[in-house]
Amino acid sequence: MSSKPYKLASLETRSEPTLVTIPPCGRGGKKVVFGGPGVVVVAGPCSVESTEIMELTAAAIKKAGGRIIRAGAFKPRTSPYAFQGLGAQGLRRLAQLREKTGLPFITEVMDTRDVEMVAEVADVVQIGTRNMQNFSLLKAVGRTHTPVLLKRGLANTIEEWLMSAEYIMANGNPNVILCERGIRTYERATRNTLDLNAVPVLKTLTHLPVAVDPSHGTGYTHLVRPMARAAVACGADVIMVEIHPEPAKAISDGQQTQDFAEFAKMMTELKAVARAIGRKM
Numbered sequence: 001m002s003s004k005p006y007k008l009a010s011l012e013t014r015s016e017p018t019l020v021t022i023p024p025c026g027r028g029g030k031k032v033v034f035g036g037p038g039v040v041v042v043a044g045p046c047s048v049e050s051t052e053i054m055e056l057t058a059a060a061i062k063k064a065g066g067r068i069i070r071a072g073a074f075k076p077r078t079s080p081y082a083f084q085g086l087g088a089q090g091l092r093r094l095a096q097l098r099e100k101t102g103l104p105f106i107t108e109v110m111d112t113r114d115v116e117m118v119a120e121v122a123d124v125v126q127i128g129t130r131n132m133q134n135f136s137l138l139k140a141v142g143r144t145h146t147p148v149l150l151k152r153g154l155a156n157t158i159e160e161w162l163m164s165a166e167y168i169m170a171n172g173n174p175n176v177i178l179c180e181r182g183i184r185t186y187e188r189a190t191r192n193t194l195d196l197n198a199v200p201v202l203k204t205l206t207h208l209p210v211a212v213d214p215s216h217g218t219g220y221t222h223l224v225r226p227m228a229r230a231a232v233a234c235g236a237d238v239i240m241v242e243i244h245p246e247p248a249k250a251i252s253d254g255q256q257t258q259d260f261a262e263f264a265k266m267m268t269e270l271k272a273v274a275r276a277i278g279r280k281m
């Protein structure tokens with residue numbers, strides 16, 4: 001028996017990597033595998049935007065070699081006066097986009113009452129940093145079969161994060177991807193401190209795929225590309241970034257969002273880094 005408090009998530013219980021697979025969907029869609037030899041890039045606006053912006057973004061992702069789009073329909077905002085997301089309408093827009101482009105999507109669920117609706121339509125459900133220890137929500141997504149991207153709580157240890165993954169797995173859903181998105185430290189030069197130590201540490205503790213989000217992890221567009229390169233170099237299986245055709249006009253998180261040229265440049269660099277360490281992209 002495993003000596004760790006997390007049992008199902010532990011490498012002591014299972015020594016082969018867990019592959020989280022999304023079957024082909026929509027027009028011309030391709031299978032996506034998280035945790036395999038290929039590094040997967042997820043990109044998209046912070047919030048679901050207009051159909052036109054979503055279509056332009058999907059085209060830019062496909063052109064650059066990204067495999068899946070991200071966008072929040074339910075948004076956890078620090079201010080109750082800030083835009084809260086398009087909700088169910090946003091989900092419909094993402095589903096239509098998938099039908100048209102073949103790109104699967106990741107979107108956040110914040111409320112246990114919405115889990116069924118979101119898990120039914122999304123290819124991957126995201127648990128945001130603020131909900132990493134919302135145990136009711138973890139149990140609810142654990143009872144679905146939809147893959148879960150579990151973001152690290154902004155003040156949580158790696159062990160607490162693995163215990164949250166354990167909640168999802170213990171409730172029947174083995175398809176968990178861990179996502180480092182920066183933690184809160186005394187440093188104010190960046191929005192968060194991207195803890196890339198977590199990547200090789202997790203690789204010694206768990207078989208689950210590891211993602212890194214350098215957009216929230218740094219908070220500034222010009223820091224995203226270098227930290228994405230570093231994340232691939234230290235062993236991340238997935239890179240998730242915020243992109244938008246005109247970041248200055250993005251509904252949320254524009255200051256950390258890449259435009260398509262910056263994203264394409266990052267993709268070229270990530271392919272080179274992946275190749276250098278014997279991985280594909």
Ligand code: PEP
Nearest residue numbers: 046128129130151181216
């Ligand atoms: C997001 O991905 O847009 C988001 C809200 O992330 P986090 O929960 O990491 O802040």
Ligand code: MN
Nearest residue numbers: 046242252253
């Ligand atoms: Mn965001």
